[in-house]
Amino acid sequence: LNESDFIYVSSFDPARRIGYNFTFEHFNDQNQLDYKISASNIRWVPKDSLYRLTSYMKRKIRANNEIIEKKRRLDTLFIFNIEDLTPVSYVAETKNLFELNEFIEVQKNKGASNINTYILVKYRRWALPITAFILTVIGVAVSSVKRRGGMGVNLAFGIGVAFIYIFFDKVFGTLAEQSGFSPLLAVIIPNVVFGILGFYLLKNAKR
Structure with missing residues (x-):
């Protein structure tokens, strides 16, 4: 997403707007992992305008210790759009030339x-x-x-x-x-x- 935040999914269903084996990693100014969020899937809930994570786990790195937080389900917000999880080749090929130029920028x-x-x-x-x-x-x-x-x-x-x-x-x-x-x-x-x-x-x- 930027120099500090990275997202990953093993697969994405654009019709249902669900990403599977989701990971979100945030790095600090020293380029060290600050925390990592993982979930079995991430779903966009348009009714509430938020993301729903299933089998949520957050691992915080603090000095030589790790703080683990787990929940069966978590509703939260992220700085990315659900379409950002779509495979890059699929995204590029489905856009017209003007949209593709804007997307490249x-x-x-x-x-x-x-x-x-x-x-x-x-x-x-x-x-x-x-x-x-x-x-x-x-x-x-x-x-x-x-x-x-x-x-x-x-x-x-x-x-x-x-x-x-x-x-x-x-x-x-x-x-x-x-x-x-x-x-x-x-x-x-x-x-x-x-x-x-x-x-x-x-x-x-x-x-």
Whole structure:
């Protein structure tokens, strides 16, 4: 959420607005764990505008001692919205371009470490028409060449090219999400490589 507060859930049900295996950690100015809240699930209760924790436990760290507080159920407030528990890829893919741009700015202000995930989704939307055009050119070029074995060979070759493109896209996408690799280059490189391939195949097809 910020430099001091972190939240985690193992899974989230957006329809029921419930997060499972919830954890909230707060760190002090010395970057040491001040307290930790855990619960089997967290549910947003719109009627009362609060969160309901089941099997609640709070562990406070004080010098060399720990203070444990347990309750079967606790109604409380937090500084985050329930939508913050939604998986990041799901959030990005369900927003339109304007909402996504605004969402990226909010996450940057929060100091989110996985900001490249959202930026990658944004660039892929811009690149999608170009990708479709390139793969269409490759498909036309491949289908126009007569090979021994008939159309089955052309079909197999085309499917093979499509799988290789998906492989390239996934590899560079993972690099952008998990490392400091540029999301823009992760989108551009597969299109450039297969754009060159499409131009080469189309040129040979004309011959």
